[in-house]
Amino acid sequence: MHHPIPLSRTSSLRIPLVASPVRAGFPSPADDYVQDHVNLNTLLVDDPDCTFLMLANSDALRGILTGDYVLIDKSRTAAHGDVVVAAHENSFVLRRLHKQQGMLALMADVPGYPIIPAEGDYTLEIWGVVIAVVRRLV
Amino acid sequence: MSTFALVDGNSFYASCERVFRPDLTGRPIIVLSNNDGCVVARSAEAKALGIPAFLPFYQVQRLCYKHRVAVFSSNYALYGDMSRRMMNVLSRFAPVQEIYSIDECFLDVTGIPDLNSHGHRIRQTVRQGLGLPTCVGMGSSKTLAKLANHVAKKRPEWNGVFEWDWLNPREADRLLAEFTVGEVWGIGRRIAEKLTLMNIHSALDLKQADPRHIKRKFNVVVERTVAELNGVACLALEDVAPAKQQIISSRSFSRLIHDLPSLSASISHHVARAAEKLRAQGCAAGLIGVSIRTNPFRDLGQYHGYTCVPLIHPSADTLELNRAAQAALRAIWQPEFSYHKAGVVLMNIGPNTRQQHDLFSPPPDPKRARLMATIDKLNRDFGSGTIKLGAEGLTEDWQMRQDKKSPCYTTRVDQLIKLG
Numbered sequence A: 001m002h003h004p005i006p007l008s009r010t011s012s013l014r015i016p017l018v019a020s021p022v023r024a025g026f027p028s029p030a031d032d033y034v035q036d037h038v039n040l041n042t043l044l045v046d047d048p049d050c051t052f053l054m055l056a057n058s059d060a061l062r063g064i065l066t067g068d069y070v071l072i073d074k075s076r077t078a079a080h081g082d083v084v085v086a087a088h089e090n091s092f093v094l095r096r097l098h099k100q101q102g103m104l105a106l107m108a109d110v111p112g113y114p115i116i117p118a119e120g121d122y123t124l125e126i127w128g129v130v131i132a133v134v135r136r137l138v
Numbered sequence B: 001m002s003t004f005a006l007v008d009g010n011s012f013y014a015s016c017e018r019v020f021r022p023d024l025t026g027r028p029i030i031v032l033s034n035n036d037g038c039v040v041a042r043s044a045e046a047k048a049l050g051i052p053a054f055l056p057f058y059q060v061q062r063l064c065y066k067h068r069v070a071v072f073s074s075n076y077a078l079y080g081d082m083s084r085r086m087m088n089v090l091s092r093f094a095p096v097q098e099i100y101s102i103d104e105c106f107l108d109v110t111g112i113p114d115l116n117s118h119g120h121r122i123r124q125t126v127r128q129g130l131g132l133p134t135c136v137g138m139g140s141s142k143t144l145a146k147l148a149n150h151v152a153k154k155r156p157e158w159n160g161v162f163e164w165d166w167l168n169p170r171e172a173d174r175l176l177a178e179f180t181v182g183e184v185w186g187i188g189r190r191i192a193e194k195l196t197l198m199n200i201h202s203a204l205d206l207k208q209a210d211p212r213h214i215k216r217k218f219n220v221v222v223e224r225t226v227a228e229l230n231g232v233a234c235l236a237l238e239d240v241a242p243a244k245q246q247i248i249s250s251r252s253f254s255r256l257i258h259d260l261p262s263l264s265a266s267i268s269h270h271v272a273r274a275a276e277k278l279r280a281q282g283c284a285a286g287l288i289g290v291s292i293r294t295n296p297f298r299d300l301g302q303y304h305g306y307t308c309v310p311l312i313h314p315s316a317d318t319l320e321l322n323r324a325a326q327a328a329l330r331a332i333w334q335p336e337f338s339y340h341k342a343g344v345v346l347m348n349i350g351p352n353t354r355q356q357h358d359l360f361s362p363p364p365d366p367k368r369a370r371l372m373a374t375i376d377k378l379n380r381d382f383g384s385g386t387i388k389l390g391a392e393g394l395t396e397d398w399q400m401r402q403d404k405k406s407p408c409y410t411t412r413v414d415q416l417i418k419l420g
Helices: A029-033 A040-044 B012-019 B044-048 B057-066 B076-093 B115-130 B142-154 B169-176 B189-197 B203-207 B211-217 B220-229 B260-280 B318-332 B366-382
Strands: A014-016 A037-039 A051-056 A069-073 A083-088 A091-100 A103-107 A125-134 B004-009 B029-032 B039-042 B070-073 B097-101 B104-108 B134-139 B161-163 B247-257 B283-293 B304-315 B339-351
Touching: A037 A040, A040 A125, A051 A125, A069 A083, A083 A103, A091 A125, B004 B012, B004 B076, B004 B115, B004 B142, B012 B029, B012 B039, B012 B070, B012 B076, B029 B044, B029 B057, B039 B044, B076 B097, B076 B104, B076 B115, B104 B142, B115 B134, B115 B161, B134 B142, B142 B161, B142 B220, B169 B203, B203 B220, B211 B220, B247 B260, B260 B283, B260 B318, B260 B339, B260 B366, B283 B318, B304 B318, B304 B339, B318 B366
Parallel strands: B029 B070, B134 B161
Antiparallel strands: A014 A037, A051 A069, A069 A125, A083 A091, A083 A125, A091 A103, B004 B104, B004 B134, B029 B039, B097 B104, B247 B339, B283 B304, B283 B339
16 A cells, blocks of 8 residues: 655654754754754645645656656646646646747657647646656655 | 625535546536435536436436436545635635535635625636636625625626625615525525515515514524625624534445344444544544434335433543444344434533543543544545444445445545546
8 A cells, every 4th residue: 555645734744854863961052953844745835725646657758757746736827848737638648838939739858749739729728737746766 | 894705616526526537527427425326416517407406316317328427426535625625725815714514615805805806816716726616705794695606606697706795786686586585594494485475585575574573473593684684794704613512424225234233333334433523523422322214215114213322431432432332223223124224423522521430430541542543543544444343344235335436536645646
């Protein structure tokens, strides 16, 4: 079973910024400056209410591998060059948005994936903008 | 003067399903109740097909097939999570919020300039951030905000946002006359029938009724509704929902049940669910009721067994509560009947801290509280039912039928959408 990654600001996934490893002798003067923990959720997510987790299942984009978790902020407006999740032919795809010089399309970074052009009325069904990729190495 | 907004999700359950299914854009969707029994939610397209609400599914099955209606079992994990997200987003738009149900909340928007743009900003934010369509109704009382929400929903010319102040008094009255009195918030069917006999048919009639007369004939609640229709706010927002005084868990079986072990497993399951809710609100129950009944619509022997068992110590412990519930079940079970529904109700609910100890029985074991907390966490993190009482699993006969349930896209890592 996979381990769930709750997307809330109150998650227990916290990494201490500074901590003295040994409790002996004088405490490290740096301990006085420990203010908080690094919270991976706040590091990766801007708007937890509008952020969703999905799973990459293609290698169309450089830097994102099959099996990676992708974090999608649905509240963002996609700009040229953003990695986006879009609805295409009744399912969701992961592509880069091309929005320049009068051309609107979804493209892959690597060859072998056809360009998905905007529909007749110059629209794409963009679901959200990918803001982070999470990959476990071990 | 105060201004209230009522924001609600259009065809909320159906809309939640559609967010994650791009192939369902423009297609009719219906959602069925627990056990796939009745139609509980319909998308606008399904309503347009003439599929009525709350009808047993088998009666509309052919219609659904003919029009390629997407049919879903209810997925409360998904709707609950989308609701939580929507309520959080909506809370950004007002200093005070009252969550009224899974898909609607009141906001206190008093003093906010340009409510028209504010309303449209609310809709736009929820639409873009969560993919959910909403409507916003505003008025100087909660009752008027509710009615304004109906206007926003039913009249496309307002683009999903409506406030009574945008009309002059004569136009407002003309619009109020188009609502039957039964459509007014808080006017139930029985009161509506009685009002009709008094020649009060529309919301406007009720607004213009003599409040003292209404109070004499009914009660102070209906009198307050008259004042609210006249723009006098009598009901404030309740930002903290009171702890539930009763927790009920019950359900019909997918087929009739005859034997005690199956009933007993079902009761254990309901105790576990109710106890989890009880612990979530930090309470303990002093009394547990158990109910079993036959199907009143079947031409078989009819029986409804119900009894309550008090607990020595008010408890939130699933095992303690289940012991009491099983004793109650044995007391009411009659072997000659076929059972259709079973449930439990927790009563005498109070804060878990204020416990009275019995002189002659041992006090509750603190280790058990930790055990319960662990069970709740496991079920929260890994999906409900990950850990359960052995008694729940002895027989699966009574389990829910949910043939058409969608994945828990937002709450289960093993059910995430895969991106091509």
